[in-house]
Amino acid sequence: MTFEEIQQRLAAKFGERIGALAPANKDASLVVPPGDVVEICRFLKDDPDLAFDCLMNLSSVDWPKKNQIEVVYHLWSYAKQHAFILKAQLDRAKPEIASLEPVWKAADWLEREQYDLMGIQFQGHPDLRRIMMPDDWVGHPLRKDYAEQTQWHNITTTRENSLEGYVRLDELKKKAAEAAAAKKEVLQ
Amino acid sequence: MAKDYQQDFGSIITSKTSFIDEIINLARKSSIFYLLFGLACCGIELMQTGGPRADIDRFGSVPRATPRQSDLMIVAGTLTYKMAERCRLLYEQMAEPKYVISMGSCASCGGLFQYAYSVCKGVDKLIPVDIYVPGCPPRPEALTEGLMRVQDKIVRERWFTARQRIGQAEPSLGVDYKVLA
Numbered sequence: 550m551t552f553e554e555i556q557q558r559l560a561a562k563f564g565e566r567i568g569a570l571a572p573a574n575k576d577a578s579l580v581v582p583p584g585d586v587v588e589i590c591r592f593l594k595d596d597p598d599l600a601f602d603c604l605m606n607l608s609s610v611d612w613p614k615k616n617q618i619e620v621v622y623h624l625w626s627y628a629k630q631h632a633f634i635l636k637a638q639l640d641r642a643k644p645e646i647a648s649l650e651p652v653w654k655a656a657d658w659l660e661r662e663q664y665d666l667m668g669i670q671f672q673g674h675p676d677l678r679r680i681m682m683p684d685d686w687v688g689h690p691l692r693k694d695y696a697e698q699t700q701w702h703n704i705t706t707t708r709e710n711s712l713e714g715y716v717r718l719d720e721l722k723k724k725a726a727e728a729a730a731a732k733k734e735v736l737q
Numbered sequence: 738m739a740k741d742y743q744q745d746f747g748s749i750i751t752s753k754t755s756f757i758d759e760i761i762n763l764a765r766k767s768s769i770f771y772l773l774f775g776l777a778c779c780g781i782e783l784m785q786t787g788g789p790r791a792d793i794d795r796f797g798s799v800p801r802a803t804p805r806q807s808d809l810m811i812v813a814g815t816l817t818y819k820m821a822e823r824c825r826l827l828y829e830q831m832a833e834p835k836y837v838i839s840m841g842s843c844a845s846c847g848g849l850f851q852y853a854y855s856v857c858k859g860v861d862k863l864i865p866v867d868i869y870v871p872g873c874p875p876r877p878e879a880l881t882e883g884l885m886r887v888q889d890k891i892v893r894e895r896w897f898t899a900r901q902r903i904g905q906a907e908p909s910l911g912v913d914y915k916v917l918a
Contacts, residue, residue, distance in 0.1 A: 682855060683819050690854035697854055701818055708846055708858035 550631050552577045555599065562592060578621070578634035586622075586637050587647045593624060593633070594652055600628040604649065607659035609667045611641070613693045618644045618669060639669065648674035666691040758895050765808075766888040767797040769836075772807035772827065777814030779841040779874040791877030793884055804830040809887060810864075811880070815843040815850060816857045828864045836890070838883050839866045841874045848873060 550558075552570055556579055560567045566585055570577040581589055593601040606623040622635040639646055648671040649656040660671045661680040668689035671677060679686060687698050697706055775783050786793050787800055801807045804827045816824060828837070839860050842848030847858035860866060867890060870883040 681819070683822075686818070695854075702822065704818070704821060704857060704862045706858065708851070711846075 550598070550629065552633065555631070555633050558596075558599065559589065559592075563589065576634075578636050580636045580638060583620075583637040583639055583646045586635070587649065587652065589635070590622070590624075590649055590652045598629075599626065601626045601633065603627055604653040604655045604659070605632070607649070607656060607663060609663050609669060611667065611691065611693045613641065616641045618667060620646060620663070620669065622649070644669040645672060646670075647672050650674055665689070668692060761896055762892050762894060766891040769796070769798045769809045769884065769887060769891075770801045770807050771798055771809040771811050771838075772804050772831070773800045773802055774810055774824075774827065775813045776816060776820060777841075777843065779813035779844070782874040782877060782880065783811060783813040783840065786877040786880045788877075791881055793881055796881075796884060796888070798884055804828070805832065807831055808834070809836045809838065809884075811838045811840050812844045812860045812866075813840040813874075815848070816860050817855050818857055819855075821857045821863055824860065825863045834894075836867045836887050837864055838868045838870060838880075838887065840870045840880060840883070841872055843873075845869045845871065 556567065556570050556577075559579070563585070566582055567589075568580055570579055590601075593599050601624040603625040604622065605625045606621075608621045608623075610619045610621065612619065618639045618641050620637045620639065622637075624633045624635065626632070637646055644667070646669065648660055650660065650671075651673070657674070657676070658680060660669075660674055661676070661678060663669050664671060664674075664677055665679040665681050666689055678684065682690065683701070686701070688695055690697070700706060773783075775781070785791060798809070804810070808831075810828060810831060812824065828835070837860070839845045843850060843856070844860045845866075847853075847856055850856035851858065857863070868883045868886050870879050872879050875883075
């Protein structure tokens with residue numbers, strides 16, 4: 550099925566809650582209300598014609614100017630060999646969305662990653678811990694306004710540039726030779 | 738440096754104790770067991786160094802799977818903050834005397850990941866490093882060279898002579914040990 554057919558199918562089932570595909574020309578995606586994500590995804594998975602049995606990817610985008618965080622779901626159907634992209638827009642100050650872990654088990658670690666790096670709270674997730682950074686890390690590194698802490702467990706997080714103030718020996722010699730030559734010229 | 742290394746062999750023996758030191762160090766430098774601690778792509782080069790072509794087994798250096806049996810820790814690869822704590826733990830589990838080679842630019846200074854949020858900018862922020870091997874990743878020849886520099890360091894240490902001067906700092910040692918009873 551094409552993207553348009555899938556969108557029509559969803560619109561027939563859920564009515565006004567499903568908007569238009571955007572952008573229509575390429576890489577189309579569908580923005581869905583955050584509250585309905587689980588319901589829509591369960592339908593996408595269980596409907597025999599759609600049969601989205603695989604959550605390929607779960608990522609997110611930070612939009613500071615629009616003041617929102619966008620969660621992106623990439624779905625794939627092994628049975629029907631078609632794909633679909635869902636997006637949900639969340640409030641940047643308090644990004645919360647229902648977990649998809651009950652629908653696809655693959656969402657478990659993917660959601661933990663988004664929680665770790667972007668700070669999205671997935672409600673109903675069975676084990677929402679950091680997955681990449683240490684457990685006691687402060688902040689979410691992929692936020693646009695992220696400022697790294699200066700040290701963690703007495704390890705400083707930056708390294709001073711050892712080449713600062715570094716002078717090459719051959720350049721010093723060259724300079725000395727030039728100075729000597731200039732002196733000679735003055736004497737002559 | 739290679740010449741210095743040979744001179745160590747031909748040093749003049751002035752007393753029995755210095756002769757015993759020579760023997761002890763000959764045994765120690767020919768059996769540097771290293772901890773298998775491959776963290777990233779440098780780990781692949783580390784395996785190659787142990788493989789048939791570079792073969793650091795000819796220096797008596799073989800990998801050990803546990804820090805408690807190792808003399809040398811080769812930190813091979815990118816050290817993340819999450820791994821940093823484990824790295825320190827492994828180092829503390831090793832028995833003295835112990836040596837550390839920082840292999841590759843990531844382990845030495847963070848390297849390519851200089852501005853990354855998750856990578857520790859150099860293993861020397863955690864544990865003392867004896868030898869830095871630059872490269873991304875270093876070739877097995879470079880790591881072999883690093884191992885030989887560790888051997889140089891071991892050869893210069895004085896154990897038996899130092900025992901007679903208990904409590905004094907031993908300047909000839911690479912580390913500023915105080916020799917205890």
